[in-house]
Amino acid sequence: MITTASRRLAPVLAPVLTTVLAASLLVAAPASADGGRYSADIRRTEYGIPHISAKDHGGLGYGYGYAFAQDNVCVMASWVLTLRGERSRHFGAEATSDDVMDPISNLASDAYYTYVRSSGVLRRVLARPAPYGPSAELRALVDGYVAGYNRYLSDTGVARLPDPTCRGKEWVGPITASDVWMNLLDLGRLGGSSSFKEAIAASGQAARKPPQEDKPDRPDGKTPAPGSNAWALGREATRDGHGMLLADPHFPWNGSRRFYQVHLTIPGVLDVSGGSLYGTPMVQIGHNASLAWTHTVSHADHFTLYRLTLVPGARTTYLVDGRAEPMGRQEVTVAVREAGGTIGQVTTAVHTSRYGPVLGMDWTRTSAFALADANAANLRFADEWLAFAAARDVPALRRAQDAHQGMPFVYTLAADSGGQTYFADTSIVPHVTDEQAARCRTFDDPGLLVLDGSRSACLWGRDADAVEPGIFGPAAQPRLARADYVTNANASPWLTNPAAPLTGYPRVYGDTGTRRDLRTRVGLDMIAQRLSGGDGLGAAGFTLDTLQRSATGKRNLSAELLRTDLRALCRARPVMTASDGTKVDVRQACATLAAWDGRARLDSRGAILWREFFLGLNRPHRRDDGPPAPPDGWWKVPFDAAQPLTTPRGLDVTHPVVESALADAVRSFTAAGLPLTLTPGQAQRYGTVPVPGCTEGEGCFDRIRTGGELGDQGRYPDVNTGSSFLMAVELTPAGPRTRTVLTYSLSANPASPHHADQTELFSRGQWVSERFTEAEISAYPKLATTRLR
Template identity: 25%
Template structure:
């Protein structure tokens, strides 16, 4: 992985494309031909499924075959979030700049650089089973059917979406969860540490995990019957995501006659439940960041810059040309060309200070959809482990629980099978093939924990060596340094140890209360920063002395009535964010003064109630909200001109899953907004927001019996509003 890269001041100018085409007028000859909807509509007739929406608008999809369910889900998903699905698919084709303009060109370039379409075109049929291809193609058919029926919402040239497009979305997106974009941008920018930015706003909005100015994390906790007061098994599913965009959660329940029955969270463009539960088991995901990227400095032939040295021999680069069409304004566009290089190591970037190759977990991988399908359909721990052994997912922690009372934690990743000795955290010499790893460490050798005696496992984006009680934790010395395992802790991890970890007999009410904890631990970065500010002599500065008194009196609780949270969080957030981004953090005294000025300017005092500052906004709603950055009840806000913070991410879809002592399943959930992602006129645009802000949940209607009496709409794809719920099965 890139730790320190001394390449000089390249900057984003490295992505300035050479314009090889003149500005052209988009006329009838160059505009994409209109899509004939007739074949799409005819193809839809091959599927037989029903969409039932409950009182919250959550879709419940029923069909005889998995493919039937996937088709209807693609249609229902599009009813609520078609624009996001469409943008994401256009991005997978390397064509986002043709719609979003020049700022999206970098995303298109990366699609070419990473060989996304080459991977999907060469491995789609060989690496994916017919069953998985049938499901992702059916999902694409459902999206297409919606688009064909709503041409006013469809961008010219988008239809048809294909199964390859769906697979490509997983291929491109998954490496960015562990931070591949950080390394690529560091190379582009010539930084000597982690980059300050990432992909363009348009690129992020269309495709990638948003890296907002504040850190975003996730929580997952599993309790075995040994840890609960009533002998139940419990699972907390609590990924922290942006509220909107390509990695914002969408809730659904799917049930086929072929055993695919799941409830949980889906990303736009995904037919598979990514985390949640089925009847027998469930899991939560949290982001992990092991070292999964290696950077190599190449030696270039001084007589031929199309060659690099490897094992004493000059090798030709594999060269292609990325043709990127960029929308300008009105009918004007241009096409630019950018050379794309690959070496035996992987993609190559040319910088003013040399050529660098990148090798990363997930390179050339297409089986992500295969693994998610297997996870969704697993019925017991052994089957779930078999699915994990596919090792098709480049990263992501798994926290598992099941009806048998089993719990587990897996620090999942495609760990490169590296040789010992080299400094894999630095820039490696690229002239020897001995440093080009060709496989991954087997599942048996990665960090994981099954059924610890303590009866609980957790992760909150912290080191895997703190996942349960101290005596049961994994030992660092049992894992080689070549795995690049992270060693960090978060406030949320500290608070899990102080809540779940301190309670030997956890009740259902305590389980929920601990999740919605809004406190900062005494060992947290927040506490450390406050201590540093309090150590400053303020006798000559009355305003600073008042601020210190507020911080000293604050109990480190970020509820809406707190009088110290606003000052503390506005002071600490820039410091913690810079540290997490690998940048030199600002002096806390400077950020304290900024916070003091902001609060006095907009609120007339240094200690307004946190709820006056921390706001949850959606449509006409404008509500105070508990929680803050890196609290278990996680809320991250955008700084507004009026001095407030508008929540934009953190807690989103939350699920509490329980199997009682007899193995009976029940679950509850809440979404930050509601099922109607984009439709501001829908009653489900913000109907769950009051529940979310109040830290309350609704029942997940998992079975047909649960759903009975709660169906607000029932229809087949394309027939919404044409029949009453009673008229269709």
């Protein structure tokens, strides 16, 4: 969900360094080295899903850490090296880090994480009392998780690990509580500092390099990539009057940001099931007996940049209100494996300001930029998720949000068994009012908030109801409670429910009255058709079955909006001109697209041809050798804020790019010998498993993303992002009825039976019926139990 930063920093850093157990088996694990403080039971049902129970939070973490290590020890071991800043020591400085959201060089990654660790921020946060620092329950959970993970590693031995990826590797070893806290801190920073790792690491080099020519460039920031769908359905939208929820987060399919499916129970205290990001000992997206919640990435700003005015002749001193302030300087030393295997050291520095770290990009003789991250010292979200797990209804969840105010970069959507629904952006947002933004903004760029660092009047403000200064409090946050539905697909809060548009919130939370992306529009249309019964799925109103079928219908909104006009063009012009002037016969392609079912199912013949055509529509193009034309100027009806759900629409067939996009797509297929009827099942894979779905830009709800372009063999690179942990929940008075599918399966271990079993389910459009109650779990005929004492 975070896009990759500009690679302009490469020249700056380059000089720095040229078990599935038998049925009903009960395993008594050997005595542990922790003095017997922890105990837990791990029971596994279908697809290896673990149900962990313990008498307290420490024991619960112990069982969870052990279970997670059984399935994903190698991913965690590698990520711990990243968090410790030790990748260069083991893999060399030039290799790419394992951060799938922002892969940078090991050296840059190590410099950043070493800086964070040595800055003391984690020590300061952990020293604070709750709710500013972790609660006693959370600390016990983390400590137990570490002990459980290490217990598995000790019991198994590095040389006997079942995963060949890291079996016998010298970089695999025990973890510490500091590693888990760092992982949580880093998770909170995904919407801010983690987007600027490379720039922060380059700070010391930028401070020493020769002055550049002054220029008014803006720094390159990164914003969360689109991803995740969420529906919370209330009693007026469901057939039986129950609350329902659809969770469809779009997180990476590889690496440390995957979800792990788990059920956690402390009798009488906690009973929660759902998706938990790797290395975190709590559920982020899930449900208990009467409440379900999920998240999507917020459109709010979670950081600001400050433009520093430098003192003439002093590139590490800046002015505030006319007074000179020296930058701080923090030395960072990274151990590096050199040629021949020797270990050397590289020392650089990170410069800091009153606002935060100074970025090593666009640093001239007169100005530099500093990053102010609202989540730089935030761990409150971890206790907030524990509070969600214990809440019994929407009002209790809201109280938990007001108390902790910790959500780092996500919206929250929830539903309860009483049929209440709720949306809120309670994420940590810098207190920058519209008036202050207008007064202090230094760049006219709506996508990046850069404030004037030379005036203290441009510091973030404060709200009386905020848990800490510098952020907006609950009263300013966009919130909506409904009895029908609330929804989000990563757009701003404006059309959470079109019947009650949200307005009046500060601009840093997002825009209003602007064009919605196609995924948002198709999701809202899917709900509207289900509520009217116009989608062909039976009587109006949601049931658990129709919720599942709606969510995985594989609609392609761009085709629905444009195909009729394209057909008309095909009839009028069977031979079209490619972008290089070549004449191309498009009759067979037009017939293929006319016969296509308009979906992105495995066997949808023509879906890939449409994608390549649509991609061509959106590539920059020129008219009469002039400047590039707008990439989407081919819409027939432009966006109208009064009709946001139906505009833009239609294809302007007179626009020259329409003809050339289809001709180019046909010619590329023909040149490679590919059938125009190429299907998603043929073109898209995750390993050996065919994957249905289409892309964000096409207007696909349950979207996928591949790692590159269509190859000559008719295959895209493997799917790397998209629907990840699908969860559909109906909250009945008798308890939850839940269907799930973990698209990439439970284990990253290629030798595990649970490495691709749920991926095959996802490929076939099937779901797992969750076992939540004790009776459901005990009824599983192949129940495997591990008892840790």
